[in-house]
Amino acid sequence: MLRIVYRFSFLCIILFILVLSQATPCHANEISVELVWKLGQAGWVEIDVVQGDYQLSLDTTTRTFPAGSTLQVGWDGWVPVVRINQEEYQVFKGPVLELKGNNSGSLRVKTPEGEEAVYRGGLQLNWQNSYWRLINQVDSEDYLKGVVPIEMSNDWARGGIEALKAQAVAARTFLVKHTKNGKIGITDSPDIDQAYAGKLVEGEATAAVEATRGQILVDDQSGQPIEALYSSHSGGYTEDAKNVWGNADSHNVSHLDPFSAGVGGAANHWRFIISAPVLGSTFGLGPVRNIELDKLPSGRVKSIRLEDGFGQVQVVTGRAFVKAFYPFGQPISTEAFLGSLFDVQAIKPSRDSFGKSSLSVFLGSREVRRYPEFTKSSQQGQGPLLAKILSSSLGTSADSQPFGAFVFEGRGWGHGVGMSQWGAYHMAQIGYSYTQILSFYYKKTLVQ
Numbered sequence: 001m002l003r004i005v006y007r008f009s010f011l012c013i014i015l016f017i018l019v020l021s022q023a024t025p026c027h028a029n030e031i032s033v034e035l036v037w038k039l040g041q042a043g044w045v046e047i048d049v050v051q052g053d054y055q056l057s058l059d060t061t062t063r064t065f066p067a068g069s070t071l072q073v074g075w076d077g078w079v080p081v082v083r084i085n086q087e088e089y090q091v092f093k094g095p096v097l098e099l100k101g102n103n104s105g106s107l108r109v110k111t112p113e114g115e116e117a118v119y120r121g122g123l124q125l126n127w128q129n130s131y132w133r134l135i136n137q138v139d140s141e142d143y144l145k146g147v148v149p150i151e152m153s154n155d156w157a158r159g160g161i162e163a164l165k166a167q168a169v170a171a172r173t174f175l176v177k178h179t180k181n182g183k184i185g186i187t188d189s190p191d192i193d194q195a196y197a198g199k200l201v202e203g204e205a206t207a208a209v210e211a212t213r214g215q216i217l218v219d220d221q222s223g224q225p226i227e228a229l230y231s232s233h234s235g236g237y238t239e240d241a242k243n244v245w246g247n248a249d250s251h252n253v254s255h256l257d258p259f260s261a262g263v264g265g266a267a268n269h270w271r272f273i274i275s276a277p278v279l280g281s282t283f284g285l286g287p288v289r290n291i292e293l294d295k296l297p298s299g300r301v302k303s304i305r306l307e308d309g310f311g312q313v314q315v316v317t318g319r320a321f322v323k324a325f326y327p328f329g330q331p332i333s334t335e336a337f338l339g340s341l342f343d344v345q346a347i348k349p350s351r352d353s354f355g356k357s358s359l360s361v362f363l364g365s366r367e368v369r370r371y372p373e374f375t376k377s378s379q380q381g382q383g384p385l386l387a388k389i390l391s392s393s394l395g396t397s398a399d400s401q402p403f404g405a406f407v408f409e410g411r412g413w414g415h416g417v418g419m420s421q422w423g424a425y426h427m428a429q430i431g432y433s434y435t436q437i438l439s440f441y442y443k444k445t446l447v448q
Contacts, residue, residue: 239298
C-alpha cells in the first residue's frame with residue numbers, strides 16, 4: 001500500500017512538472033541575430049564599447065575590452081585587417097573575432113557610410129566573401145525590445161499599449177518558431193524575418209515586452225508555437241497564408257477586418273498613377289491599352305493581364321506587380337504603391353476638335369477632377385500635368401504623351417496575412433485586450 005502511495009506521489013510530481021513546463025513554453029535565452037538589414041556586406045566597421053566590460057577574442061588571444069575601447073575592422077584590398085584602440089593595424093587571420101560581455105553591456109556599431117546602431121549583448125565577426133559578417137549575440141527578451149518599437153511604434157503606448165503587447169507576443173512567437181530544432185539564428189531584416197534595430201529604438205514599448213515576458217501563441221490542440229505572421233495594414237480584409245506563400249495555415253486565414261477600416265493614413269487609402277508607356281515598358285510591352293485583374297475572395301489581386309496597343313499580352317502575379325512599384329527605402333505616402341488590394345481605372349486618350357490625340361481634353365472632365373494633384377496647369381499654361389505624368393514616383397516629363405494613364409486605388413500596406421498592426425492599434429484604442437486582439441487575428445490559438 002505504501003509503495004502505491006509513493007508511486008502515486010511520484011506520478012503527481014511528474015504531472016506537475018509537465019503542466020508547469022507547458023504553461024511556460026518560452027524562456028529567455030541567448031540568440032544570434034545576423035545584422036544584414038543595414039550592416040550587411042560591410043567592408044569597414046567601427047565598434048565602440050558603450051557600457052560594460054567585454055572580452056575581445058582575436059585569433060588565439062583574449063584581452064580585456066572595457067567601456068571606451070574601440071575596435072576597427074576593414075580590409076586593405078587583399079586581406080582583412082583589425083585595429084584595436086589606437087594601435088597599429090594587424091592582419092586578421094580568423095576565422096572568428098568575438099566581443100563577449102556581461103548582460104548589461106552594449107556596443108555601438110558604425111560604418112563609413114553613416115549607418116549607426118547600438119546593440120545589447122555581444123558581437124561576433126568573421127570575414128566572408130570580401131566583407132565582414134556581423135552577428136549580435138543577445139538575450140531573446142532584449143532582442144524583442146529592439147523589435148516591437150520598430151515593427152509598431154513607441155508612440156502607440158499612449159492609448160494603445162495592448163497593441164504593443166500583442167505585437168510583443170507575436171514577435172516572440174515568430175522568434176520561437178524560427179529558432180526551433182537547434183537553430184538559434186535569425187536576421188534583423190524585415191524582408192527576411194522581422195525588423196530589429198537594437199537599443200537606440202527602445203522606449204515605451206519595453207513595458208509591453210516585460211508585461212508579456214515568455215508568452216507565445218500556440219495551437220489550441222498541439223500546444224506548438226504557430227507561424228505568427230503580421231503586416232502593417234490589412235486594408236479591411238486579412239489574407240489566407242496559402243494565397244501568399246502557397247501553404248495552408250489554419251491560424252492565418254482570410255476574414256473581414258473592420259478594425260483596420262478608416263485608420264492608418266496612407267496605409268488605409270493610397271493612389272498610384274502611371275502612364276501607359278511607363279507601365280508597358282516596366283513589363284516589356286508597348287504602351288498598355290487594357291488591364292484585367294484576377295482577384296482573390298479578399299479583393300487582393302492574384303494576377304494582372306496587361307495588353308499593349310500592338311496586341312502583346314503579359315500576365316504578372318499580384319506580388320510581382322506590387323514589387324515593381326513598391327517604394328523600397330522611400331517614405332510612405334498616399335501616392336505610393338503599398339499592396340495588392342487595389343482597383344484600377346484607365347484614363348484613355350480621346351481626339352479633340354482638331355483631330356489630334358491628347359489627354360488635355362480631360363482637363364474639365366469628372367475623371368480628371370478626381371485627381372487634382374495631376375491636373376494643375378504648368379507655369380507656361382500649357383495644359384494639365386496628367387498629360388505629362390510618368391508615374392506618381394517618377395513625376396512628370398517635359399512633353400505630353402497621347403497614350404493615356406492608369407490610376408490604381410488601393411487599401412492596406414503589406415501582404416495582409418495574420419495580424420494587421422493598424423487594426424490591432426485601433427482595437428487597443430477602443431478597449432480590447434492584447435489577448436482579444438490576438439484571438440481575433442490568429443484562429444485556433446492560445447496565449448501561453
